[in-house]
Amino acid sequence: MTVDLIAVLVAVQAGTPLVMTLDRERALPSGPFALGHRSLQSGLRAWVEQQTHHPLGYVEQLYTFADKDRAGEGGARTISISYLGLTRALSDAESGWCSWYAYFPWEDHRAGPPPLIAAQIAPALSGWAQSAPDPAEQAARRQRVAIAFGLDGQPWNEELALQRYELLYEAALVPERRHVDTAPAFAGLAGLADLADLGRPMIGDHRRILATAIARLRAKIKYRPVVFELLPPTFTLLQLQRCVEGLAGRxxxxxxxxRLMEQQELVEETGATTAEGIGRPAKLFRFRAAVLAERAVAGTKLPLARS
Amino acid sequence: MTVDLIAVLVAVQAGTPLVMTLDRERALPSGPFALGHRSLQSGLRAWVEQQTHHPLGYVEQLYTFADKDRAGEGGARTISISYLGLTRALSDAESGWCSWYAYFPWEDHRAGPPPLIAAQIAPALSGWAQSAPDPAEQAARRQRVAIAFGLDGQPWNEELALQRYELLYEAALVPERRHVDTAPAFAGLAGLADLADLGRPMIGDHRRILATAIARLRAKIKYRPVVFELLPPTFTLLQLQRCVEGLAGRxxxxxxxxRLMEQQELVEETGATTAEGIGRPAKLFRFRAAVLAERAVAGTKLPLARS
DNA sequence: TCTCCCTATGCTCATACTGAGCATATTTAT
DNA sequence: ATAAATATGCTCAGTATGAGCATAGGGAGA
Incomplete structure (x- = not known):
């Protein structure tokens, strides 16, 4: 039994979320967990720093899975433990950074819903839904597709990045799946238009791990101040907004x-303003470290009694 | 390298959250992940059903860790993958169910803050904070304690169950830690009153895993309709409330x-009412399966533009 | 039988938060 | 000087939330 550590290292530059990749942008940094590693996290840090020469800051565990596809061969089995890492230091010399929307072009709704969805994804998934064995399963598939991709009047939900990738995988619309079983998943698939531009594929299930990271991060920015890990020490409110928009894809x-930033008191003015650029100069802000300690643990709400 | 699967199996009876235990209520169901298992989840199901004879319904992964303490001995190392399981079928014949507040008496605030906190935990942790090497670290510890346990005017936050256990562990106030290093963590500890009633200990880090499960479940009930996994098919609103209260400890x-239940449209009346008991009969409700499919994926909010 | 007690359920009201848009300020480019 | 671009402030209605009051419908015991 081998245990692999896999990292999704994220940074944001000019409002674009970037992910650190290897192997001609088709793999995430990873390596086996070895006896010399003090802990899972320190093993991960060692591998990432060795492979990318980039220091690892904030890190959280994503998910652990046993890769079905690689299993059974000679009895050996691999467990993969994936992590999400956030970083801001991003020197220009580094290579391997790649926009995460290169892998998930349907996830970027900042300029409205990508035409790709209506033109290719919706018809292909509709065909897949039709190909279900019985009407109940057809309806279930149609509902899953509608909810995941915001079709049939459903609202777009950016947090469903993982479900969307898994739907495309299940329908065999991504090449990662087609490596596993060569036959098309349903009869109509062969007749469809070229689906080559459904994002850049990755090795193994690295793209699924990246989708997991995106979903987790999109959910997390809403209740934990993790954006701060991605921004420089001082920033304008527009920079902060563009960063969140890039991550959320909206x-x-x-x-x-x-108004939200002000009333949450997460940031404070530095007194300085930006000099560069067109338009009225923007005030520079920094995060309030004191609030971070408390807000880092602020939960959500229930209708409490006699508080 | 061995991989262990550990389950926190939760049920609620009469408003009390129960957890399935083994080994005289000191261990969680667990077993090694073996080559015969199709997946991590199916391996977990096999172990739990073999050890407890209880079927496993809803399951989600909690966390994966490499047990530091058991490491290094002969070079062998254990990875533990923990899962949270929710169930409602709870026949009376079963044994091993145990209130989770037996392990975490300071977590139950339904009758107000437990006296245990003011009487024992606060002074002991205050001593631990004082014992820090420098003033900055002392202040940091004091703030962590105040936030975690709702002291010094901080509000109680039920979601911090894991942080609370980890603080007690760090301060060596729980026996699990004292098995690891025998010396007291700080000089004042030896002179403190008996701390034997800081909850029932468990083997290894099973109590930490249970704390992780509690924290996860308390956070999750607020945005995903998972309570439904714990209740019978029909129930009164008071039963539902008591169930949530038991989990949240408030x-x-x-x-x-x-009002919240009604406006979220998660439940609908069955038309029947309860017969038993004193007082006005309560209407019986069931969960709306249709809404479940949609709401199961409803995320939280950002200030979106032109929606 | 009647009253009290208990639980269930309905309603109100002030306050806070949210979505959406209008208005004003301070720059640079032409 | 004027336009264009960006920053920042303010309003207003609709909705959600916290808290409490009031009424309904049952059983138990005087």
Whole structure:
């Protein structure tokens, strides 16, 4: 039994979320957990720093899985433990950084829903739904597709990045699946238009891990101040907004976003303003370290009694 | 390298959250992941059903860790993958079910803050904070304690169950830690009153895993309809409320809780009412399966633009 | 039988938060 | 000077939330 450690290392530059890749942008940094490693995290740090020469800051565990596809061969089995890492230091010399939307072009809704969805994904998944054995399963598939991709009047939900990838995988619309079983998943698939541009594939299930990381991060930015790990020490509110927008893949209402930042007291003015660029200079902010300690643990709400 | 699967199996009876235990209530169901297992989950199901004879319903992965303490001996190393399972079928004949508050008496705030906190935990942790090497670390420890246990005007946050256990572990106030290093963590500890009633200990880090499960479940009930896995097919709103209260360890405002249930449309009336018991008969409800499919994926909010 | 007690359920009201848009300020480019 | 671009402030209605009051419908015992 071998145990692999896999890292999704994320940074944001100019409002674009980037992920660190290896092997001509088709793999995530990874390596086996060895006896010399003090802990899972330190093993991960060692591998990432060795392979990418980039220091690892904030790290959280994502998910552990036993790779079905690689199993059974000679009895050996691999357990993969995946981690999400956030970083801000991003020197220009580094290579391997790649926009995560290169792998998931359907996830970027900042300029409206990508035409790719209506043009290719929706018809292909509709065909897959039709190909289900019985009407109940057909309806179930159709509902899953509609909810995941915001079709049939359903709202788009950016947090469903993993479900979307898994649907495409299940329908054999991504090449990762087609390496596993060569036959098309349903009869209509062969007749469909070229699906080559459904994002850049990765080795093994690295793209699934990346989808897991995106989903986790999109959920987390809403209740934990993790964006701060991705931004420089001081920043303007627009930079902060663009960072969140890049991660969420959606545009935000500017004034309401600012109001939210103010009333949550997560940031404070530095007194300085930006000099560069066109337009009125923006105030520079920094995160309030004191609040971070408390807010880092603020939970959600229930209708409590006699508080 | 061995891989262990560990399950926290939770049920609720009469408003009390129960956890399935083995070995005189000191261990969680667990077993090694073997080559014969199709997947991690199916391996877990096999172990739990073999050891407890209880079927496993809803399951989600909690966390994976490499047990530091057991490491290094002869070079062998153990990876533990923990899961949370929710179940409702709870026949009376079964044994091994145990209130989770037996392990974490400081977590039950339904009758107000447990006296245990003010009487024993707060002074002991205060001593631990004082024992820090420098003033900065002392202040940091004091703040961690205040936030975790709701002291010094901080509000109680039920989601911090894991942080609380880890603080007690760090301060060597739980016997699990004292098995590892025998010396008291700080000079004042020896002079403190008997701390024997800081909850029932468990083997290895099983109590830490249970704390992880509690924290996860308390966070999750607020945004995913998972309570439904724990209740019978029909129930009264008070039963539902008592179930949530038991999990959260806090009492809720009755009328507002009902309003919340109604406006979320998660439940619908069956038309029947309860016969038994004193007082006005309560309407029976069931969960709306249709809404489950949609709401199961409803995320939280950002200030979106032009939606 | 009647009253009290208990639980269930309905309603109100002030306050806070959210979505959406309008208005104003301070720059640079032409 | 004027336009364009960005930053920032303010309003307003709709909705959600916290808290409490009031009423309904049952059983138990005087």
């Amino acid at each position: 545009t935000l209402h500017k004034q309401n976003f600012r | 009492t809720l405002h009755k009328q507002n809780f009902r």
